[in-house]
Amino acid sequence: EADIYQTPRYLVIGTGKKITLECSQTMGHDKMYWYQQDPGMELHLIHYSYGVNSTEKGDLSSESTVSRIRTEHFPLTLESARPSHTSQYLCASSETLYSTATDTQYFGPGTRLTVL
Amino acid sequence: GENVEQHPSTLSVQEGDSAVIKCTYSDSASNYFPWYKQELGKRPQLIIDIRSNVGEKKDQRIAVTLNKTAKHFSLHITETQPEDSAVYFCAASIRSNFGNEKLTFGTGTRLTIIP
Numbered sequence: 395e396a397d398i399y400q401t402p403r404y405l406v407i408g409t410g411k412k413i414t415l416e417c418s419q420t421m422g423h424d425k426m427y428w429y430q431q432d433p434g435m436e437l438h439l440i441h442y443s444y445g446v447n448s449t450e451k452g453d454l455s456s457e458s459t460v461s462r463i464r465t466e467h468f469p470l471t472l473e474s475a476r477p478s479h480t481s482q483y484l485c486a487s488s489e490t491l492y493s494t495a496t497d498t499q500y501f502g503p504g505t506r507l508t509v510l
Numbered sequence: 511g512e513n514v515e516q517h518p519s520t521l522s523v524q525e526g527d528s529a530v531i532k533c534t535y536s537d538s539a540s541n542y543f544p545w546y547k548q549e550l551g552k553r554p555q556l557i558i559d560i561r562s563n564v565g566e567k568k569d570q571r572i573a574v575t576l577n578k579t580a581k582h583f584s585l586h587i588t589e590t591q592p593e594d595s596a597v598y599f600c601a602a603s604i605r606s607n608f609g610n611e612k613l614t615f616g617t618g619t620r621l622t623i624i625p
Contacts, residue, residue: 427612434597437554437615452612453511484553498544499613501553 396421398502400485406508407475415470415505417485426468427486427499430454437484443468475509482506512537514602516616524624529590531619533600534582540602543583544613545574549596557598558585561605587621595623 398419407413419426428441429452439452443462457479458472468487472479485502513536523529535543544559560567560574560583567574571590576583587594597620601613 434548434550434618434620436617437599439612439615442612453614498556498559501555503553 398485398487398500400483400502400505402505403503404506404508406510408510409474409476411475411509413472413475413507415472415483415485415507417468417470417502418466419468419485419487419500419502420466421487421489421500422465423487423489423500424465425488426462427488428452428458428460428468428470429484429486429501430456431482431484431504433482441470475507477509479509480507512540512602512604512614514600514614514616516600516619518619519617520620520622522622522624523590525590525592527590529587529594529621531585531598531600531621532582533584533602533616534580535602535614536581537602537604538578538581539604542603542605543574543576544601545572545585546599546601546615547596548599548618554599590623592623592625595621597621 401416424445426443430438438454440454440456441460443449449460458470460470482504484504486499488499516533541562546554547557548554571588573586597618599618600616603613604611
């Protein structure tokens with residue numbers, strides 16, 4: 395089934411650790427995004443990619459980095475986790491369409507990160 | 511860049527009544543306005559969207575209206591039901607020949623339907 399997958403779903407880690415949050419989509423979409431969201435609160439765009447080898451920083455300053463080596467895969471890495479990184483991280487994807495059809499962003503289930 | 515303001519931040523309505531959530535945007539070039547619903551503990555999902563070439567769009571109990579001159583758009587939910595309780599986000603973006611640019615989201619409205 396076409397979907398967006400994120401792993402892990404929950405992560406508790408100590409300060410200073412390096413972590414990678416995985417995001418994969420089987421929807422064939424070219425655009426992918428990472429958002430940071432405290433539960434039920436505003437969505438903050440931290441990174442986005444319009445295709446392979448294309449990445450941009452979003453509106454919210456973030457100490458994380460991303461890569462886009464394969465179309466379906468968009469991992470986010472924190473080199474040194476801190477308690478201020480505690481949040482939910484949502485991955486999303488969308489398809490470039492040149493018609494007037496949908497431009498919907500589809501979201502993954504999220505990774506809830508806690509840094510102690 | 512684009513700035514989207516959303517009001518109210520919380521809204522409680524009696525079951526069966528209507529709910530209205532309003533958003534304003536700053537960039538007159540924005541031409542695509544989706545609304546997302548996020549239930550507790552779940553991912554945001556698109557419920558309706560509108561493009562700047564139309565003024566209103568309806569889908570059963572939900573409708574969105576757009577006023578380009580005033581740069582605001584609204585979500586209307588009629589005959590509200592308990593399952594409408596969620597956080598709703600508006601968003602705006604510019605759509606070019608390369609597809610949509612990144613979405614700018616509003617701050618969200620927590621809607622509670624009172625049985």
